[in-house]
Amino acid sequence: MSQAKRIALLTGASVLSVAAMSAQADEVTWWTPNFNEERARELVAQFEEEHPEITVNLEITVTNGLPERILTTLRSGSAPDLIDVQHPWVNGYAQNDLVMPLDDVLTDAEDYNEAAIDYVTWNDQLWAVPYRIEAMAVIFNKGDFEAAGLDPEAPPETWAELAEAAQALTGDGKFGFAITGGGEVGNTIFRSVPFVWMNGGDLISEDGTEAIINSPEAVEAVKYWTDMYVDLGVSPTSTLENDGTANRRLFIADTVSMYQSGQFDLASIAQENPDIDIGVMMQPHPEGKDPASILGGWSWVIPADAENPDEAKVLIEWLAQAENMGFYTDTFPARVSAMDMPRFDDPMLEVYGDMLPYGRPLPNHPNWVQISQAYFDGIQRILIGEMDAQESMDLAAEDIQALLD
Amino acid sequence: MRRLPTGLLFAMPALVVMTMLIAYPVVYTGILSVTDADGAFTGAENFRDVLAARVTPKAFQNTLWWVGGSIVFQIILGTATAILLNQKFPGRGIVRSIAVIPWVVPGIVAATTWAWMFHTEFGIINYMMTSSGVADAPIGWLTNRHTVMPAMIAINIWKLFPFVAIMVLAGLQSIPNDLYEAARVDGASFWDETWHVTLPQVRPVLIAVTLLLVIWALNHITTIYAITKGGPANLTLITPIQIFKLGFEQFQFNQAAALSVIFFTVAMVIVALYIRFLAQGGEIAK
Numbered sequence: 127m128s129q130a131k132r133i134a135l136l137t138g139a140s141v142l143s144v145a146a147m148s149a150q151a152d153e154v155t156w157w158t159p160n161f162n163e164e165r166a167r168e169l170v171a172q173f174e175e176e177h178p179e180i181t182v183n184l185e186i187t188v189t190n191g192l193p194e195r196i197l198t199t200l201r202s203g204s205a206p207d208l209i210d211v212q213h214p215w216v217n218g219y220a221q222n223d224l225v226m227p228l229d230d231v232l233t234d235a236e237d238y239n240e241a242a243i244d245y246v247t248w249n250d251q252l253w254a255v256p257y258r259i260e261a262m263a264v265i266f267n268k269g270d271f272e273a274a275g276l277d278p279e280a281p282p283e284t285w286a287e288l289a290e291a292a293q294a295l296t297g298d299g300k301f302g303f304a305i306t307g308g309g310e311v312g313n314t315i316f317r318s319v320p321f322v323w324m325n326g327g328d329l330i331s332e333d334g335t336e337a338i339i340n341s342p343e344a345v346e347a348v349k350y351w352t353d354m355y356v357d358l359g360v361s362p363t364s365t366l367e368n369d370g371t372a373n374r375r376l377f378i379a380d381t382v383s384m385y386q387s388g389q390f391d392l393a394s395i396a397q398e399n400p401d402i403d404i405g406v407m408m409q410p411h412p413e414g415k416d417p418a419s420i421l422g423g424w425s426w427v428i429p430a431d432a433e434n435p436d437e438a439k440v441l442i443e444w445l446a447q448a449e450n451m452g453f454y455t456d457t458f459p460a461r462v463s464a465m466d467m468p469r470f471d472d473p474m475l476e477v478y479g480d481m482l483p484y485g486r487p488l489p490n491h492p493n494w495v496q497i498s499q500a501y502f503d504g505i506q507r508i509l510i511g512e513m514d515a516q517e518s519m520d521l522a523a524e525d526i527q528a529l530l531d
Numbered sequence: 532m533r534r535l536p537t538g539l540l541f542a543m544p545a546l547v548v549m550t551m552l553i554a555y556p557v558v559y560t561g562i563l564s565v566t567d568a569d570g571a572f573t574g575a576e577n578f579r580d581v582l583a584a585r586v587t588p589k590a591f592q593n594t595l596w597w598v599g600g601s602i603v604f605q606i607i608l609g610t611a612t613a614i615l616l617n618q619k620f621p622g623r624g625i626v627r628s629i630a631v632i633p634w635v636v637p638g639i640v641a642a643t644t645w646a647w648m649f650h651t652e653f654g655i656i657n658y659m660m661t662s663s664g665v666a667d668a669p670i671g672w673l674t675n676r677h678t679v680m681p682a683m684i685a686i687n688i689w690k691l692f693p694f695v696a697i698m699v700l701a702g703l704q705s706i707p708n709d710l711y712e713a714a715r716v717d718g719a720s721f722w723d724e725t726w727h728v729t730l731p732q733v734r735p736v737l738i739a740v741t742l743l744l745v746i747w748a749l750n751h752i753t754t755i756y757a758i759t760k761g762g763p764a765n766l767t768l769i770t771p772i773q774i775f776k777l778g779f780e781q782f783q784f785n786q787a788a789a790l791s792v793i794f795f796t797v798a799m800v801i802v803a804l805y806i807r808f809l810a811q812g813g814e815i816a817k
Contacts, residue, residue, distance in 0.1 A: 307674075307763065364651035366674030366763045376652070495781045503586075506764035510676045525585060 154437045155183045155206035159192070159424075162210065165454050173444055180437050200224040205429035207438040213245035213256060213423050217490045220253035225427040227251040231439050232446070241421040242460045245487040254425035255442055256460035257451050261419035261485035262316060262386050263477050264410070265395070268403035270295055270383040281407035285350055288384075288410040292360040295383040302360035304376060304385040305351060307509045309369025311495075311502045315488075316420050317370075317386045318505060321347040323418040323486060324411045329501055330530060334491050337526035339501060340519040349515035352508045366509050378402070388422070389457055389478045406477040409484075421485030423460065458482060493529040500525035563788035577789035586765050586773060587790070593680065594769040597755075598748040600684040601691070605744055606737065608688065609695020614725065616696065617703045627700075634693040642757035645686045649673050649758075673759060679766050686754050691747070695740055702736035703729065742805060749798050770794050 158166045163186050170182045185206065187195065193215060199205045200219060211219075219225040232255045235243050242256035268278035274294045282288040292302030306313045322328060327344030330337055338344065355361040362368065362376055374391050376382040378399045386409065395404055409417040426445070428438045445454065452464035458479065459465060470479065491497060504522030507513045513521070567573045581587060616627050633641070648655050649672040657669040672682050710728050719727065730737075752771050755761065761768035761776065774794065778787035 362652065363669055363671060364674070366671060367651060381652070496783070499776075499781065503762075503764055506762055510674065510763050510766070512676060512764060521585070528583065 152180045152434065152437050153183060154180060154208060154434055154441050155185060156208040156438075156441070157185050157187050157196075157206050158210045160186050160188055161456055162454065169445065169450060169454060173441060176444070177440065180440065182441065200429050203431050205431055207428065207432040207434045208441060209427050209429065210424050211254070211427055213242060213254075213421070213425055214488050214490075214494075216246045216254045216425055216427060217248050218492065219427060220248040220251075221492070224430055225253050226430055226432070226435060227253055228255055228428065228439070228442070231255060231442050237462050239421070239460050239462065239482060239485070241485045241487050242423060242425075245421070246425055248490075254427045255446055256423060256425040257446065258425075258455040258457055259421055259423035259460045259482060259485065260388050260390075260457035261421055261478065261481040262320070262388050262409065263419070263481050264384055264386050264407045265377065265391060266384040266405045266407060267377070267380075268405045269401075270300070271405070274383075278403075278405055281405060282410050283408070284413050285410055286413065289350075289354075289358060289360075292354065292384065293358060296358075296360045299381065301362045301376075301382050302384060303354050304368065304373045304382040305354050305361045305365060306368050306370060306373060307355065307366040307506060309372070311498050313369040314502050314505055315498050316422070318348065318351045319488075319501075320409055320418040320420060320486075321351045324409070324415055325350075326415075328489065329497060330489050330491065330526065334489070335530060337523040337530060339504070339526060340516070340523040345515050345519050348505065348508070348519055352505060352515060355509055356511065366506065389475055392474055404474070406474060408477055408481055417481065417484045419481050419485050421482075421487055423457070424455075425460075491530070496529050497526050500529065560788045560791055563785050564792045565789075567785055573785075577785045578793065581777070581786045581790045582793075586768060589765055590768045590770045590773040593765075593767065594749070594771075596680060597684060597687075597751075597767075597769050598745060600681070601687045601748050602741060602744050604684075604688045605692045605695050606741060609692040609740075610699050610730075610733075610737070612692065612696040613699035613703055614729065616700055630696060631693045633689050634691065634697075636690075638690070638753040639757055641686070641690055642754045645682075645754075646673070646758040649682055674763055676764070676766055679759065679763065683755050683758070683767050686758075687748065687751070690754070691744065695744070698736055698740045699733055702733035706732045738809065742802065745801070745805070746798075749794075749801075 156166070156170075163184070166184055170184060174180070174182060187210075193212075196209060196211060196215070199209075201224070216225070220227075229252050232238070232252050235252070238256060239259050242259050243252070246252055246254040246256055264281075266278075266281060271278040271281070271291075274291075276291055276294060282291045288303065295302035306317055319329065322339070322344045325343045325347035327338065327341050327347055329339045329344075339348075355365045362382060364372070364376075368376070370387060370391075373382060373385040374387060374395065377385055378395055380399070380402070392404060392406075395402060409419055411417040426442050428435050428442070432438055445451065446461070448459070448461050448464040449467065451459045451461050452467040452469060455464075458470065458475075459467075465479065488494070489497075500522050503525070504518045507518040507521070508515055512518075564577055565572060565574060567576075612630060616623065616630065647653065651657060651669050651671045651674065654669075654672070656672065657666070660666040661669060670678070672678050706729065710732070711724060714724050714728050750771055751769070752775060755767050755769060756772055756775065759767045761772045770790070771794070774787050774790050777783045777790060
């Protein structure tokens with residue numbers, strides 16, 4: 127090896143080691159899901175320019191199996207400094223002391239969507255900073271509405287109108303309003319529970335001690351929703367096999383005229399069947415009541431044993447600025463002021479934006495997964511015709527009560 | 532100091548591996564079943580909780596249907612196929628190769644294919660039935676409460692009867708021809724031969740195969756989980772799937788362990804009874 131080459135190598139090595147050392151001092155490791163990767167990289171580059179003392183290490187995660195992976199890393203004691211998680215997971219982390227309170231970071235809670243703040247609050251402290259929110263609405267085919275003699279510009283607003291429109295749209299191998307009865311539990315939770323809420327019911331009481339899914343209001347809502355398949359026959363024959371994706375496929379295939387979903391479906395419909403004139407309506411509500419939807423979305427948390435929590439907080443504070451959050455989110459930003467950005471000024475998204483104030487958090491309970499399974503079993507018992515809504519929800523309430531006691 | 536016996540020394544490495552691979556998980560499951568999520572001892576609480584859940588007896592019942600229904604038809608169809616394949620006819624080699632295809636197809640591939648064939652909207656079975664006029668409207672094979680479990684059992688039968696056929700065929704070919712000749716001299720018909728010569732001769736094979744099928748059916752997850760996940764409304768929820776869901780979907784590892792222990796015990800009793808009473812004289816099963 128020549129002298130020059132050796133010197134060059136040595137210099138290179140020492141520069142690298144200095145870089146590594148300084149990086150270790152102020153290095154933030156950030157786990158973000160793959161759908162955020164591109165935008166996250168751009169933000170990181172900007173952030174590092176403004177904060178040269180902090181280096182951000184992006185690690186890309188996939189949503190499949192993510193809850194397990196995050197739980198493992200939080201319990202292992204060697205967690206990253208910043209993680210993107212879904213709102214409903216936050217409470218469990220907080221109750222088990224796995225994440226840090228972030229009240230010193232999120233100081234302007236009044237600028238945030240209320241339900242999102244509810245999700246991340248426990249014991250009067252904030253345990254995460256929400257950045258992305260979304261609520262479902264009803265996607266419909268304007269062409270089908272015209273063909274059935276309905277006005278596509280005045281879609282159904284109440285339950286009675288929805289049932290009527292769904293019946294008018296059904297026939298000739300077409301179905302008016304698709305509900306879900308198969309796939310993962312969450313598909314049915316996200317679509318049917320808002321109907322229970324709108325009618326004044328819920329799965330469990332607010333203090334989490336009592337199962338109230340068999341109350342008259344809840345049963346009436348469950349019956350209304352399941353009757354789309356059982357009684358009215360306006361939901362496809364394959365309802366019990368269908369999840370949200372299957373409904374989208376049936377909509378694209380011109381078999382279904384209306385179905386509940388989020389704004390994330392719009393792009394693929396437009397791409398796969400450009401002939402469909404897509405319309406979006408608010409979730410129809412009972413006469414004289416408000417619409418409702420489950421608020422979904424993502425937050426940032428800092429693990430309790432993060433190595434560089436202070437730097438992570440600087441990063442979150444920077445990311446949570448309205449324009450950065452508005453740029454980062456895949457759907458809508460949790461910050462109200464970020465909604466003014468031109469990005470969200472799309473007429474197609476307008477209804478989704480209108481739905482947001484009606485978005486509510488799911489109930490918080492350590493046994494929530496099993497509770498939702500018991501409810502889902504109850505819905506399926508109705509759909510397969512084994513029981514009527516009252517009987518089935520009585521049984522579900524019994525199962526849920528056992529999980530609460 | 533006395534030296535360890537040489538035989539034991541030679542067996543040591545295998546014993547260590549066996550302990551790690553078998554004893555450790557079994558013991559660990561036992562420990563999980565009597566502790567809570569934080570590792571504190573809770574006694575029989577997990578067992579009580581899991582047995583109190585309404586789905587548990589239902590899953591047991593489903594498991595009995597699933598195992599019973601599968602085994603009976605797998606054995607009958609498999610044995611019949613073996614007897615058929617043992618006859619001399621042109622193209623026998625090809626038919627024999629084709630017959631084993633279901634067994635060779637990977638389980639998840641078979642399950643997905645059948646799920647599509649049974650699908651209400653896009654399935655070929657409904658397409659053939661409606662286009663030929665056998666049925667007026669598509670049938671929800673996987674969503675009708677009267678058809679979904681039979682559909683699952685049918686898939687399991689289809690998947691495993693070739694295995695029975697191959698085993699029985701091997702047994703058939705080891706029957707000495709003298710027996711048949713002697714029977715024919717006595718004027719036996721084909722049915723007499725089958726009943727009095729063939730079946731008694733392959734009895735040990737059938738017993739061993741049945742035992743295997745019972746164990747496989749009891750442990751089965753792939754087909755049902757891939758198609759219905761135990762639904763709709765738990766109609767196809769068998770105990771192994773309940774254990775899987777409890778552990779990996781609902782994070783109730785301790786209850787899942789408790790159910791595993793119960794299930795393991797029941798399965799052991801069934802197998803022990805089977806060997807004790809049915810397999811008398813069946814050398815292979817012992």
